[in-house]
Structure formats: C-alpha cells, structure tokens
Amino acid sequence: xxVSQSPSGNYDAIIVGGGPVGAHVAKELVAKNKRVLMLEAxxxxxxxxxxxxxxxDTYYTRVIKxxxxxxxxxxxxxxxxxxxxxxxxxxxxxxxxxQVEMGPEAFGSTYLRQLGGTSxxxxxxxxxxCPNDFKLKTKYGRGVDWPLTYDELEPYxxxxxxxxxxxxxxGDQEMHGIKFPRGYDYPMERIPMSYSDQVIGKAVKGxxxxxxxxxxxxxxxxxxxxRNSIPRKGYTPVGAVGNPDVGQRCEGNGACIPICPVQAKxxxxxxxxxxxxxxxxxxxxxxxxxxxxxxxxxxxxxxxYVRYETEGLGPNATFTATxxxxxxxxxxxxxxxxxxxxxxxxxxxxxxxxxLMDHPFSYTWALAPQSMGSFRGxxxxxxxxxxxxxxxxxxxxxxxxxxxxxxxxIVNYPPNGDVTEALGKNVFxxxxxxxxxxxxxxxxxxxxxxEQLPEWKNCVEIDPTYKDALGCYRPIIKYDVSDYSWQAxxxxxxxSKVVFDALGIPTKDQHFHGRIAGVADSKHYTSPxxxxxxxxxxxxxxxxxxxxxxxxxxxxxxxxxxxxxDHDNLYVVGCGSMPTTGTANPTLxxxxxxxxxxxxxxxxxx
Amino acid sequence: xxxxxEAELHGTAMAKTYFALIPSIVGEALFGRLLAIWHDSWIRGxxxxxxxxxxxxxxxxxxxxxxxIARNVASLWYLGMWxxxxxxxxxxxxxxxxxxxxxxxxxxxxxxxxxKAIHTHPPAAKQPGYGSWALPPVTTxxxx
Ligand SMILES: Cc1cc2nc3c(=O)[nH]c(=O)nc-3n(C[C@H](O)[C@H](O)[C@H](O)COP(=O)(O)OP(=O)(O)OC[C@H]3O[C@@H](n4cnc5c(N)ncnc54)[C@H](O)[C@@H]3O)c2cc1C
Ligand code: SF4
Numbered sequence: 001x002x003v004s005q006s007p008s009g010n011y012d013a014i015i016v017g018g019g020p021v022g023a024h025v026a027k028e029l030v031a032k033n034k035r036v037l038m039l040e041a042x043x044x045x046x047x048x049x050x051x052x053x054x055x056x057d058t059y060y061t062r063v064i065k066x067x068x069x070x071x072x073x074x075x076x077x078x079x080x081x082x083x084x085x086x087x088x089x090x091x092x093x094x095x096x097x098x099q100v101e102m103g104p105e106a107f108g109s110t111y112l113r114q115l116g117g118t119s120x121x122x123x124x125x126x127x128x129x130c131p132n133d134f135k136l137k138t139k140y141g142r143g144v145d146w147p148l149t150y151d152e153l154e155p156y157x158x159x160x161x162x163x164x165x166x167x168x169x170x171g172d173q174e175m176h177g178i179k180f181p182r183g184y185d186y187p188m189e190r191i192p193m194s195y196s197d198q199v200i201g202k203a204v205k206g207x208x209x210x211x212x213x214x215x216x217x218x219x220x221x222x223x224x225x226x227r228n229s230i231p232r233k234g235y236t237p238v239g240a241v242g243n244p245d246v247g248q249r250c251e252g253n254g255a256c257i258p259i260c261p262v263q264a265k266x267x268x269x270x271x272x273x274x275x276x277x278x279x280x281x282x283x284x285x286x287x288x289x290x291x292x293x294x295x296x297x298x299x300x301x302x303x304x305y306v307r308y309e310t311e312g313l314g315p316n317a318t319f320t321a322t323x324x325x326x327x328x329x330x331x332x333x334x335x336x337x338x339x340x341x342x343x344x345x346x347x348x349x350x351x352x353x354x355x356l357m358d359h360p361f362s363y364t365w366a367l368a369p370q371s372m373g374s375f376r377g378x379x380x381x382x383x384x385x386x387x388x389x390x391x392x393x394x395x396x397x398x399x400x401x402x403x404x405x406x407x408x409x410i411v412n413y414p415p416n417g418d419v420t421e422a423l424g425k426n427v428f429x430x431x432x433x434x435x436x437x438x439x440x441x442x443x444x445x446x447x448x449x450x451e452q453l454p455e456w457k458n459c460v461e462i463d464p465t466y467k468d469a470l471g472c473y474r475p476i477i478k479y480d481v482s483d484y485s486w487q488a489x490x491x492x493x494x495x496s497k498v499v500f501d502a503l504g505i506p507t508k509d510q511h512f513h514g515r516i517a518g519v520a521d522s523k524h525y526t527s528p529x530x531x532x533x534x535x536x537x538x539x540x541x542x543x544x545x546x547x548x549x550x551x552x553x554x555x556x557x558x559x560x561x562x563x564x565x566d567h568d569n570l571y572v573v574g575c576g577s578m579p580t581t582g583t584a585n586p587t588l589x590x591x592x593x594x595x596x597x598x599x600x601x602x603x604x605x606x
Numbered sequence: 607x608x609x610x611x612e613a614e615l616h617g618t619a620m621a622k623t624y625f626a627l628i629p630s631i632v633g634e635a636l637f638g639r640l641l642a643i644w645h646d647s648w649i650r651g652x653x654x655x656x657x658x659x660x661x662x663x664x665x666x667x668x669x670x671x672x673x674x675i676a677r678n679v680a681s682l683w684y685l686g687m688w689x690x691x692x693x694x695x696x697x698x699x700x701x702x703x704x705x706x707x708x709x710x711x712x713x714x715x716x717x718x719x720x721x722k723a724i725h726t727h728p729p730a731a732k733q734p735g736y737g738s739w740a741l742p743p744v745t746t747x748x749x750x
Pocket of ligand 2: 256261379
C-alpha cells in the first residue's frame with residue numbers, strides 16, 4: 001500500500017480520477033503488472049472505516065440532506081451541489097456554487113470530487129443498455145449510432161457486473177434484445193422487490209399504454225442493482241472498506257443516495273482499497289490535475305497537477321508526472337474541462353465539451369388509499385422497463401420508469417415538511433402521530449429517466465473569468481432539452497395515469513405537476529387526466545457525451561477504444577464517451593467500456 | 607404533547623439534552639413559563655383527553671409567545687431538529703444567537719419519533735435487515 005507524497009519513477013499509466021471508471025482501468029492494468037499512478041483531486045477520507053463513518057455522522061446532522069451533504073466541502077476541488085441550482089433568467093448566468101449555468105434550462109445534476117467519486121452518492125442502479133440504443137440512427141433515424149454494438153460490449157458487461165457486485169436475476173433483465181451468454185448469471189440474487197413494487201405490479205398486470213399506434217405493456221420488474229444480496233456460486237460479497245464483515249448484505253437503510261452507512265452498495269472505494277494491496281499501484285490524493293501537456297511529436301508527455309495540503313488554504317505546490325499512457329477518468333464534465341484547458345484533442349474538430357446530455361427526470365406522485373409500506377428498503381428496487389425501446393422512438397424519446405420506495409422523496413422531502421405543516425395547524429400529540437402514520441406510508445412516487453439526443457449547443461465550456469480557489473476553470477454549462485424529450489415526458493405521464501388508476505387512487509390524490517425549487521415551469525404541458533399540467537424536470541446525475549466516441553476523427557473526440565484521435569497515448573474514459581444516452585443509468589456501461597478499452601491500452605504497453 | 611408515552615420518550619435518551627437546549631436558545635424565563643403552563647394543563651386535564659387538548663391549544667399553541675416554542679419542542683422530538691423561530695416571534699423577543707435551524711446531534715436525528723410514527727426507521731440508521739422491505743407493512747392497528 002502506498003499513499004505517497006511525491007511519487008517518483010516512471011509509470012506505465014497515469015489515471016486521472018478515482019471514481020468507478022478510473023478504478024476499473026487501474027484494476028485491469030495492475031492485474032497485468034503495469035505500474036499505475038492514480039491522481040485524485042479529492043481527499044481519500046473514505047479509505048478508513050472511521051473516516052467513512054464520519055461521513056455518516058455528518059449526514060445525520062445536515063439540515064438539507066442533499067447528494068453531497070455527507071461529504072466535506074472542499075474549496076480546492078469543488079463539486080456542484082443540488083442547492084446551487086436556481087431558476088435561470090435569460091441573459092444572466094447562474095454563478096452560485098462551482099458550476100456556471102448559462103441555461104436556457106437549469107442543468108440540475110451533481111457529481112462529487114472525493115476519492116470514490118460520484119459512486120459515493122450514486123444510487124447503484126445498473127441496467128444494461130438495449131441493443132437498439134447502440135444504433136439509434138440506423139434503427140429510428142435519430143441521434144447517432146455508436147461505433148460499437150451490444151454484442152461487442154457484452155462480455156465486458158458481465159465482467160463489470162462481477163467486479164462491481166450486481167444483484168439481479170438474468171431472466172428479469174432479458175428484454176428489448178438484452179441477451180446473456182449461456183451459463184452466465186449475475187454474481188448475486190436479485191434484491192427483493194419492495195412491498196409497494198409488488199402491490200403496483202399486481203395492480204397493473206395486463207395493462208397497456210398506446211404509443212404511436214402500438215400497445216406496450218405496463219409491467220413492473222426487478223432492477224439490477226450494485227448492492228449486496230445473497231451470493232451465487234463463485235462470488236464473495238465485498239463489505240465495507242476496513243471492516244469487511246459489515247455490509248455483506250443490503251440492510252434496507254434506505255439512504256443509498258447520498259450514503260450507504262454499511263457500504264453494502266458498491267462504491268469505487270472498494271476497488272481502490274483492493275488495489276492498494278498491490279506494489280504496482282500508487283495513489284496520490286489531494287492532487288488536482290490542471291493540464292495535459294504535449295511533446296513536439298503531438299503525443300502527451302505529462303500532466304501537471306496542484307497538490308494542496310489543507311482544503312482552501314494550501315500550501316499548494318505544482319508538479320508534473322509522466323507515464324507511457326494517460327487516462328482521463330475525472331467524470332464527463334471534468335474530462336471536458338481538462339481537455340479544453342489543455343487545448344488538446346481538438347485538431348480535427350470542435351467536439352470537446354459538446355453534446356452534453358443527461359436523463360431529464362420528470363416525476364408524478366399520488367396518495368394511495370392503503371398503506372404501501374413506503375419509506376422502507378433501498379430507494380428503488382423495481383422499474384417499468386417495457387418502454388425503454390420501441391418504434392415510438394421515431395417520434396419521441398424512450399424512458400426508464402422508476403418506481404420509488406421512499407414516498408414523495410424528491411417531491412417535498414418528507415417527513416420534515418409533513419411534521420412542520422401539521423404542527424403549524426395545531427395538530428399535536430396522538431393526532432399528530434396517527435396523521436403521520438396514516439399518510440406517509442401511502443405515498444407513491446413514479447419518475448421517468450428520459451432519453452436525450454446529442455446536440456452541439458448543449459455543452460461544457462471554460463472562460464478565464466470563471467475560476468475556482470485553486471485557479472482552475474469552473475465548468476460553464478449550456479443546456480437545453482429538445483421536443484423529442486419533452487414529448488416523451490408528455491407521453492410518460494400516461495403510464496402514471498394507468499398505475500394510479502389501477503391502484504384505485506382518486507383523481508384528487510393524483511399529481512402530475514409540482515413546482516420544483518430552482519426550476520422554471522416549462523411551456524410544455526401534459527394532460528393524462530384531461531387537465532393541463534405544465535411539465536418540468538430535474539437532473540438524473542447522468543452526465544453523458546462531452547467527449548464522445550465515433551466512427552471517424554471528424555465526428556468525435558475518441559474512437560471506440562476511447563483513445564483520442566489526435567494523441568495516441570491519451571484515453572478519455574467514462575460516460576462522456578457515450579454518443580447517446582439510451583435510457584439505462586450509465587455507470588455500468590461506462591465501466592464495461594473502460595474494461596474493453598484496457599485491451600487497447602495493454603496492447604500499447606506491451 | 608408528542609403522542610408518545612413517557613417510556614417511549616425516555617427510550618430515546620434525548621430528554622436531558624432537549625431540557626438543557628431549549629432554555630439555551632429562548633432563555634430560562636420563557637421556557638419556565640411554558641413548562642409551568644404545560645404542567646398546569648396536564649394536572650387539570652388529566653384523564654380527559656378533549657379537555658387537555660383544549661387547554662393546551664388555548665394556553666400554549668394559540669399563545670404568540672409560547673406557541674412557536676411548543677411547536678419547536680415537538681419538532682425536536684419528532685425530527686431532532688430545531689427550526690429558527692418565526693419572524694413575528696423574533697420581532698417581539700429579539701434575536702437569540704442560538705436560534706438557527708439545525709440538527710441537534712447525530713443521535714437526535716436517529717432518535718426522531720417520526721420514523722417510529724410511520725413504522726419505519728431513519729434513513730441510514732437502525733436498519734431493519736435484508737429483505738424486510740418486501741414484507742407487508744405494519745399498520746397502525748397492528749402497532750398500537
Ligand atoms: C444522485 C446521483 C445518483 C446516481 N445514481 C446512479 C445510478 O443509480 N446508476 C448509475 O449508473 N449511475 C448513477 N449516477 C451516475 C454515476 O454516479 C456516475 O455515472 C459515475 O460515478 C461516473 O463515474 P466516473 O468514474 O466516470 O466519475 P466520478 O465517479 O465522478 O469520479 C471521478 C473522479 O475523478 C476525480 N477528479 C475530477 N477532476 C479531477 C482532476 N482535475 N484531477 C484529479 N482528479 C479529478 C474526482 O474527484 C472523482 O473522484 C448517479 C449520479 C448522481 C449524482
Ligand atoms: S438500502 Fe441501505 S443498506 Fe441497502 S444499499 Fe441502500 S443504504 Fe445501503
């Protein structure tokens with residue numbers, strides 16, 4: 001194990017960023033005895049069990065329990081926070097926080113710069129992409145195709161699922177052409193579906209929605225999830241870092257976002273902690289990479305980084321590190337920022353930072369007539385996956401449907417609001433207790449992760465006007481959502497209507513629109529119940545497409561190996577390489593792509 | 607006041623903390639008055655729920671000085687949180703340095719009664735165990 005101060009010597013590879021993607025590149029290279037230096041901008045506080053537990057205690061005491069609330073604020077490597085997101089007034093950038101938002105829509109997604117990356121606060125949902133997601137253009141005339149097919153990526157999906165520890169049953173996942181090799185199954189059994197999933201599943205049995213003239217089943221099924229359950233043969237669950245007996249099973253803590261207290265949920269800390277056993281692996285935390293430098297031959301010859309001692313205070317020092325190959329795994333936004341700041345990977349086109357996408361997340365909620373047993377178990381255990389593909393994609397976007405287990409979670413952050421509202425109305429004592437008992441467990445929330453198409457105008461940019469405390473660029477975000485996705489939100493509400501009606505929920509208790517703090521009402525409407533409800537959405541945390549892969553050096557930043565077209569010893573990995581979003585939460589696919597790319601890297605390192 | 611028994615409140619081990627905390631935020635005088643009136647209502651309304659409720663509403667909840675504090679006492683028990691007192695209250699009683707919205711301690715969060723009231727556990731603590739979420743929920747009838 002080595003967490004060294006100033007690494008010396010020659011490395012085979014330098015990896016920028018210790019999130020799940022960088023960790024998996026490191027794992028494969030180190031397994032082949034390649035010397036790897038990982039430079040991580042954040043602190044490595046989660047590597048000790050006590051350090052991680054201090055995050056849990058911090059979470060307990062935070063008034064606003066948003067995605068980054070458990071983790072210490074770090075002005076030397078800032079991250080965007082939920083609370084920074086405000087309504088964008090035309091012509092006036094939103095300067096609050098780290099990210100500069102130019103609009104026209106608020107980009108409401110966060111990430112985390114701390115060892116382990118955004119996987120510290122991710123939910124852990126890990127579906128595969130559908131085969132048609134890789135050929136959207138050919139199949140539906142929309143977006144672009146990937147320079148890669150499902151079949152080519154398939155073996156790496158399996159490898160990623162076993163490495164991250166995904167719980168699922170193969171049979172549940174086989175739809176839309178998603179296939180598994182004979183004899184394959186996930187490393188752990190599926191996470192039990194929640195009681196409310198079961199109730200909804202039963203209620204909607206046989207129900208359909210009609211999209212573009214065709215009926216599609218509304219069917220609830222179990223989600224693949226990177227959290228520990230009962231292992232299948234040949235697999236040993238990985239528990240908490242520094243205390244492996246803890247977290248052997250998901251215990252239903254219901255706090256997967258923003259922190260799993262027992263580490264039953266996968267985070268990159270697990271992969272990195274194992275790597276630290278190897279003499280081939282060196283980790284340097286509190287090291288913010290600021291620049292990729294080029295030699296006269298156009299190949300990368302080093303990375304510059306600033307090392308800070310104390311967050312926001314210094315002392316800081318600048319260093320250069322060198323290796324044979326360089327892998328940027330700092331997250332879609334940070335990768336783009338780093339390429340732009342270094343003025344590299346832009347010889348053949350101006351694609352760097354472009355085509356920023358997310359899954360705009362739109363939601364509905366209702367109060368069921370009976371207890372749904374809400375607020376128990378992981379935040380999500382099931383989805384309605386049947387609308388992730390279909391001929392309607394010629395007309396509007398596909399979507400994944402999240403069936404929540406945490407009541408009206410993102411709607412009004414229960415139960416604080418419910419308690420204070422009741423107290424405000426002088427509801428006290430036994431009445432208060434029974435009012436809460438009789439309403440909160442009946443809360444249902446259904447949300448939609450909507451596919452988004454690549455558009456050049458949606459992007460990450462930099463400008464010397466906007467820098468952080470360390471003097472690094474703050475990302476500038478320009479973001480809009482096209483009618484293709486808006487129309488999907490309109491149609492998706494029909495699914496909620498089917499579910500709510502099937503549960504026997506009176507119309508007055510069905511809700512299709514709420515005001516989202518910081519998000520303006522759009523001019524788009526839906527009317528599944530005959531009334532007009534303005535639509536809006538929040539971010540899903542799925543930053544995709546800022547350094548996309550493509551077929552030729554003119555249409556993209558990297559090739560299908562995530563290797564820069566311009567600089568053959570530079571790889572840019574992660575969700576930023578994905579040409580389109582599909583509907584699947586992207587991390588499993590990003591890890592599979594990274595594993596695949598290590599073949600090319602190893603070829604170069606031979 | 608909370609709808610939970612004395613034993614349940616003791617079970618949280620938070621009573622002492624809150625008893626010291628509240629006067630440190632709003633001062634001994636107001637807190638003393640609140641306790642005295644509460645005690646008086648309690649004795650007069652003993653065994654008669656509707657009367658007790660009436661007394662508490664009239665003497666405490668509808669009182670502009672005591673009502674907001676009483677609400678905050680309840681949110682301490684339910685959520686482990688103190689909410690900054692309303693502007694109207696602060697206009698009359700001045701600003702108290704400790705009167706800010708905060709979570710009292712990690713324990714105050716995990717011991718919040720609201721989770722018990724809705725038959726679950728605080729997110730990230732007191733985990734109920736693998737697969738428990740797949741079982742039918744406890745309902746109020748079963749629980750009482
Ligand atoms: C609330 C939320 C929920 C989510 N849920 C899911 C889900 O259920 N399923 C799913 O698939 N995805 C989910 N995601 C997305 C998922 O977290 C990301 O896709 C994933 O973490 C990306 O991995 P990464 O390694 O590329 O980047 P990150 O995990 O962001 O890691 C990047 C690392 O690089 C470091 N770094 C950044 N800049 C520099 C620099 N200049 N120098 C050195 N180091 C640097 C960072 O500190 C960080 O450690 C969610 C995201 C959010 C916000
Ligand atoms: S439900 Fe709890 S134990 Fe399970 S993964 Fe989420 S936070 Fe961890």
